[in-house]
Amino acid sequence: MKLFKQFTIIIFLSFLGEVLHTLIPFPIPASIYGIMLLFFLLERNVLRIDDIREVSDFLIFIMPLLFIPSAVGLIDVWDELRASLTAYVTIIIAVTLIVMVATGRLTQWVLQNQKEKET
């Protein structure tokens, strides 16, 4: 019964996210509205983490699995990708690396500046 209730809450929030996605004309997906809703409800103490703990732990735990079907879908766009393969592959790899390193270093730099000011 506990798990049933938890699952229902999470599905209801996903559904509300869908409703907002339909009503608001921006390309923001249901899941992002759902995160905001759940965060807001937790912050306002309308919901407690205990109300969704086990099911949310489980869903986050299986998350990598949920990406597999769309990743396997790469085989269907292979021919399109092949047309400018070098450009696409270079951009994907290089930009991911550049953004990860630059963002990490910049954020860390601001954090450390802040810490120095405090001490």
Place this chain on the structure above:
Amino acid sequence: MKVFWETSTFFGIFITLFFYGAGTVLKQKIKHPLMNPMLFAIVFTVLFLRLFGIEYQAYNNSAKYISYLMTPATVCLAVPLYRQLDTLKKNFKAVMFGITSSVIITMLSVLAFARFFGLNRASYVTMLPKSITTPIGIGVAEELGGYVAITVASIVISGILGNIFAETVCNVFGIQEPVAKGIAIGCSSHALGTVKALEMGEVEGAMSSLSIALAGILTVAAASVFATLL
């Protein structure tokens, strides 16, 4: 037999679970960043479909039921974020600065590479949303007139790269602060990277989750501006 593959409800789900499970077991034996259960499952599922001549559509008729859980699972990322509310409040400035710069850096580097390779406008806007979460990325690519299928591919590949190499990249480039790691991973490789960030620690996971939402939303605005620059 072939007809059976195409109508089975559980075949695609089963082989996905099976290869993922096998990958998880192997990961405990082989400790190497490339021994990633998700990557393992993707590679072996593709090989399996190729070997038996099964169409992706037939596989996905069944496997799509796994993908249905994506939205509820993403919604649950609010839980680690809420648990780390104090961390967020304390580091608010650094977090906002990090996420905003990441969006600008993504756009600028895609623009630079597009110029370098002489890409046409459609290919360029296809790559602009490559680092954000799939549903927002699809929306951006559609609106700007990119090739949506390739955008999806680039998003998935960015995510896989982040998931596999995030830990190594952070070590090699001296990114040690958990908050900085989380922002770096979430901004460069969205939910797929976040899965790795959550394994690294709750602060990392929470900051990465926040980055998915904020970097995604900022990209919607930034991409429409940058689309006019090529």
